[in-house]
Amino acid sequence: MLIDIDLLISYGAVIDETPSIETIFEEGETPKYYYQIVDGRVKLNHVDEDGKELIQSILTTGQSVCELLLFIDEKYPVNAVTLSETKLLRIPKINFFRLINENPDISQDINKFLSERLYQKFIMMQNNASLNPEVRLTGILKYFKSFSNDQSAFSFEVLLTRKQLASITGLRIETVIRTIKKMEAQNIVEIENRKIFY
Incomplete structure (x- = not known):
């Protein structure tokens, strides 16, 4: 919180x-x-x-x-x-x-939080500039996982639909579906009951 x-x-x-x-x-x-x-x-x-x-x-x-x-x-x-x-x-x-x-300590926490969010946004923008859909999707997954306390592999459930992932990355839904399957084969993500874990 x-x-x-x-x-x-x-x-x-x-x-x-x-x-x-x-x-x-x-x-x-x-x-x-x-x-x-x-x-x-x-x-x-x-x-x-x-x-x-x-x-x-x-x-x-x-x-x-x-x-x-x-x-x-x-x-x-x-x-x-x-x-x-x-x-x-x-x-x-x-x-x-x-x-x-x-409460100056709260002010410092907010500054740190805003700085972290800005940093992750810069990284996400760089990834979204890539023509490689895997780079775009990995970038957005890293961004959302960055707010999670547990950073271990496959600990983060992606609460976004494939359509929402497409909207955020500027990719077509078909490209997202195909790329997520490829990322699963490469052990970058896990899929359980259609849910993506990163």
């Missing part, structure tokens, strides 16, 4: 229980809250002018949602949509800043 739940509540956070496929915020809105996922999954996406969805990220329990935008004067460049029933902690921006100003 990025910030202790009780600490957030003591600064005025409330828990929102949100159904699946519910919009938390939309592209173009002004960030007004710090959000932290207590339980569930949230996707960050952008829909282009042709109606094609580009998934930027899938966030899970313990992660925060677009917190970096609280520190700059910009609108959300993405939509945040729940992928399952989700419990979210929501705290107003002003209370969030009071919390981090009064």
